[in-house]
Amino acid sequence: MNDNVIKVENLVKYFDGRCVLNGINLTVPRGCIYGLLGRNGAGKTTIIRILLGTEPATRGRTFLLDTESTNLSPAIRGRIGCVAEGHNLIQSYKVGRLIKLCKDLSLQWNDESFDHLIETFRLPMDRRVKDLSMGMRAQLNLSLAMAIDPELLILDDPTLGLDTVARRQFLELAIEVIQKQDRTILFCSHILSDVERIADRIGILAAGKLVVDCALEQLKERVKKLRVIFPESPPENLYLTEIINQQIQGREMTVTVANWNLQKQAILETFKPSSCTEVPMSMEDIFIECTKPEQEVVTSS
Amino acid sequence: MLTLIRREIRDNIVYFIFAVVFSAILIALLTAATYNFDWGEPAVYVGLSIPILIILVLGFSAMGVTQMYMDRNRRISAFLSALPVTRSRILTARIVAGLLAILTVLVPLAIAAIVLGRLIAPPIPIFAGYIADILTTVFLMVLACYCLGLLTGWTANKITPTFGALGLNLVLVSLVFVKGFGPDINFLLLLVIVACLVRTWHKFMSTSL
Numbered sequence: 001m002n003d004n005v006i007k008v009e010n011l012v013k014y015f016d017g018r019c020v021l022n023g024i025n026l027t028v029p030r031g032c033i034y035g036l037l038g039r040n041g042a043g044k045t046t047i048i049r050i051l052l053g054t055e056p057a058t059r060g061r062t063f064l065l066d067t068e069s070t071n072l073s074p075a076i077r078g079r080i081g082c083v084a085e086g087h088n089l090i091q092s093y094k095v096g097r098l099i100k101l102c103k104d105l106s107l108q109w110n111d112e113s114f115d116h117l118i119e120t121f122r123l124p125m126d127r128r129v130k131d132l133s134m135g136m137r138a139q140l141n142l143s144l145a146m147a148i149d150p151e152l153l154i155l156d157d158p159t160l161g162l163d164t165v166a167r168r169q170f171l172e173l174a175i176e177v178i179q180k181q182d183r184t185i186l187f188c189s190h191i192l193s194d195v196e197r198i199a200d201r202i203g204i205l206a207a208g209k210l211v212v213d214c215a216l217e218q219l220k221e222r223v224k225k226l227r228v229i230f231p232e233s234p235p236e237n238l239y240l241t242e243i244i245n246q247q248i249q250g251r252e253m254t255v256t257v258a259n260w261n262l263q264k265q266a267i268l269e270t271f272k273p274s275s276c277t278e279v280p281m282s283m284e285d286i287f288i289e290c291t292k293p294e295q296e297v298v299t300s301s
Numbered sequence: 302m303l304t305l306i307r308r309e310i311r312d313n314i315v316y317f318i319f320a321v322v323f324s325a326i327l328i329a330l331l332t333a334a335t336y337n338f339d340w341g342e343p344a345v346y347v348g349l350s351i352p353i354l355i356i357l358v359l360g361f362s363a364m365g366v367t368q369m370y371m372d373r374n375r376r377i378s379a380f381l382s383a384l385p386v387t388r389s390r391i392l393t394a395r396i397v398a399g400l401l402a403i404l405t406v407l408v409p410l411a412i413a414a415i416v417l418g419r420l421i422a423p424p425i426p427i428f429a430g431y432i433a434d435i436l437t438t439v440f441l442m443v444l445a446c447y448c449l450g451l452l453t454g455w456t457a458n459k460i461t462p463t464f465g466a467l468g469l470n471l472v473l474v475s476l477v478f479v480k481g482f483g484p485d486i487n488f489l490l491l492l493v494i495v496a497c498l499v500r501t502w503h504k505f506m507s508t509s510l
Binding site: 055072082105 | 304308375376377379380381383384385386387390507510
């Protein structure tokens with residue numbers, strides 16, 4: 001049995017001749033909380049839809065729990081919990097009816113855990129889903145996904161449209177639920193701080209490519225932004241691979257490099273710079289640098 | 302599967318109520334026609350049967366359209382397919398619900414026709430055969446129109462399901478009136494049903510939800 005709960009192999013997706021995903025390769029091992037980041041329209045939801053079999057891939061293959069996404073049986077689907085973007089529930093149903101439908105269709109249902117969540121969220125059973133606030137819909141969606149005790153939980157921008165307080169409450173409850181049981185989670189978002197709070201591995205999608213795929217703590221070590229001052233004008237080519245961004249202003253060059261190591265440092269020193277200082281980068285800075293066009297790929301070794 | 306069928310019935314309860322009411326009206330008309338049947342004036346009953354047939358056909362075609370259109374635009378299958386359910390089960394449950402609605406009209410009508418036939422009609426074997434022919438053709442025609450509804454309903458715009466289904470239904474009804482009841486038209490209707498179901502199945506299974 002493969003230990004990768006999610007596997008994406010050379011995934012390509014075109015929409016009306018426009019390439020949205022361009023050769024994505026991704027694996028998520030069992031027990032990992034994987035945060036998939038990307039700007040709006042980067043292709044996060046498309047990856048999830050292809051993984052769940054609701055969207056056909058143009059090329060490549062995707063697997064969930066060792067089964068190809070196009071052949072997911074009800075037994076496999078019963079082990080996957082999903083909170084879809086925009087909380088795509090059946091809007092015309094009353095909350096109680098929706099819960100009953102999900103319960104009747106599920107293969108296993110943890111009444112204790114579900115009742116606890118419903119009590120915590122204080123969801124009204126007699127109101128229609130369309131009359132619920134976005135926050136309540138998110139809570140209902142999470143409760144339904146968690147009630148089946150899923151082995152794999154897929155959260156597609158679950159905090160989209162929530163205000164700051166509701167987002168914080170949602171994430172705290174999600175963390176509480178995640179910590180209780182050891183499960184694999186794929187968490188997609190364009191809000192960096194949300195992913196940073198819960199993920200232990202991170203992927204960044206930009207221009208249809210997975211430009212970052214490494215452990216969260218490795219990311220800051222691997223991406224370096226350097227301010228290099230040369231005695232004369234800076235060289236046109238630094239002969240460094242994986243340069244994410246490079247700016248020249250007079251004798252000063254600011255360069256962001258992926259997968260920084262001693263070898264790259266030695267190459268830089270051959271140009272005999274007057275000074276070389278590291279510019280501290282927050283996660284947000286790294287995210288912005290990585291999502292600029294023409295970035296290099298950052299992967300864990 | 303039963304849960305999915307129950308869901309379809311409950312979501313389309315209006316059509317089931319329509320089926321029950323329509324069945325009752327048809328039985329009442331049939332009974333009245335049988336007791337007051339005047340061999341000299343069959344035109345009244347033929348004239349009455351045309352709007353009834355058109356309402357029946359349009360009603361079930363609308364049911365097919367509603368089932369698919371609502372699903373597509375409210376993204377019901379997208380939600381259901383995140384649960385332990387396959388697309389084939391969702392569509393099968395939908396078709397079974399449609400069939401049940403059609404049978405809700407036609408089974409009581411068939412029983413009433415047989416009972417009335419035995420009570421009133423002259424003991425001519427051809428009469429029973431004629432009733433069977435009419436019922437079979439009506440069943441296949443209604444089913445064909447329902448399947449056309451399913452096929453045209455899977456779209457995001459409103460014009461295709463409305464006018465597409467309407468136009469195709471009128472062609473089918475006209476064909477039945479031209480050809481009359483019997484094996485020839487039954488064969489044609491069966492072809493339409495199979496073609497519509499295959500195309501609907503293919504569309505539903507392969508498109509994005």
